[in-house]
Amino acid sequence: FDLAGQPNGWMPLIEAMLFGPAIGALIWFLCLVRPVPPVAALATSVAIAGGQLLIVGKALGQSWDVPRYTTLLLGLTWILVGNSLGKLPRNRWAGIRTPWAMADEEVWARTQRFGGWAFILAGFATLAMMAVPLKEGRLALLMAPMAAAGGLSVLRSWQIWRELHPGAAPSRRIGRATLALLVLALLPLLAVAANRLGFLGQAWMVRLVLAAVVAIVAAAAIRKADGTD
Structure with a gap:
C-alpha cells in the first residue's frame, strides 16, 4: 500500500494467503537461531498478523480504510512495546540500546522506564490521529510520534549518564x-x-x-x- 492507502502491487490469491505465514515462519526460524526477548517477538507477531489481515481483507473485497486501520495497528504496537520496555533486562537484541545504557545497569533501567512511557504516549498520540480527518498522507504522519519517542529516549539516556557520571563520558x-x-x-x-x-x-x-x-x-x-x- 502507498501513503494514500491504495494498493501499489498485486499477487495471486494463493501467494497473498501464504505471504504472511511465510514471513512468520522465517522470523520464527531466526528466533530459534538467535533468541530475542518476548516483547520483540510479540510486537513482531502483532505487526505481521495485522498486516496479513489487512491484505486478505482487501483481497476479499472489504472496504477498509487502510490509513485508519494502519493507524490503529501501529498505535497498539507502540503501546505494547512501551508497556514492555521497562521490564527488559540489559541485552543486545531489544530495548533502547544507547552506548550509555549498555555501559551502565542503572542508566539502562532508567532509560527503559523513560522510553516505556514515551512509547506509550506515542501510541496514544498515534491512536488519536484516527479522530482527525487527515487527507492523503495519514501514513506519512505516523512516523512522527515514534521518531519523537525514540529521539527523546536517546537524549534522556545521555542525560542520565551525565547525572550518574559527571566526570566521565563515553x-x-x-x-x-x-x-x-x-x-x-x-x-x-x-x-x-x-x-x-x-x-x-x-x-x-x-x-x-x-x-x-x-x-x-x-x-x-x-x-x-x-x-x-
Missing part, C-alpha cells in the same frame, strides 16, 4: 557512531516530509527510506564489530 568514537545512527533514523521522516511538501517524488522518497534502513543496519553492524556496542 569515547568520541561511541558518540560519533550514535550521532550517525540518529541522523540516519531521521532520514526517513525527512524524506516523507519532503514528499508531502512537493520537494521530492514518491519514487525517490522510497529509495531514500530504503537506503536509510540499509545504512542504519550497516552502521550498527560496524559499531558492534568495532567494539563500540
Whole structure:
C-alpha cells in the first residue's frame, strides 16, 4: 500500500494467503537461531498478523480504510512495546540500546522506564490521529510520534549518564557512531516530509527510506564489530 492507502502491487490469491505465514515462519526460524526477548517477538507477531489481515481483507473485497486501520495497528504496537520496555533486562537484541545504557545497569533501567512511557504516549498520540480527518498522507504522519519517542529516549539516556557520571563520558568514537545512527533514523521522516511538501517524488522518497534502513543496519553492524556496542 502507498501513503494514500491504495494498493501499489498485486499477487495471486494463493501467494497473498501464504505471504504472511511465510514471513512468520522465517522470523520464527531466526528466533530459534538467535533468541530475542518476548516483547520483540510479540510486537513482531502483532505487526505481521495485522498486516496479513489487512491484505486478505482487501483481497476479499472489504472496504477498509487502510490509513485508519494502519493507524490503529501501529498505535497498539507502540503501546505494547512501551508497556514492555521497562521490564527488559540489559541485552543486545531489544530495548533502547544507547552506548550509555549498555555501559551502565542503572542508566539502562532508567532509560527503559523513560522510553516505556514515551512509547506509550506515542501510541496514544498515534491512536488519536484516527479522530482527525487527515487527507492523503495519514501514513506519512505516523512516523512522527515514534521518531519523537525514540529521539527523546536517546537524549534522556545521555542525560542520565551525565547525572550518574559527571566526570566521565563515553569515547568520541561511541558518540560519533550514535550521532550517525540518529541522523540516519531521521532520514526517513525527512524524506516523507519532503514528499508531502512537493520537494521530492514518491519514487525517490522510497529509495531514500530504503537506503536509510540499509545504512542504519550497516552502521550498527560496524559499531558492534568495532567494539563500540
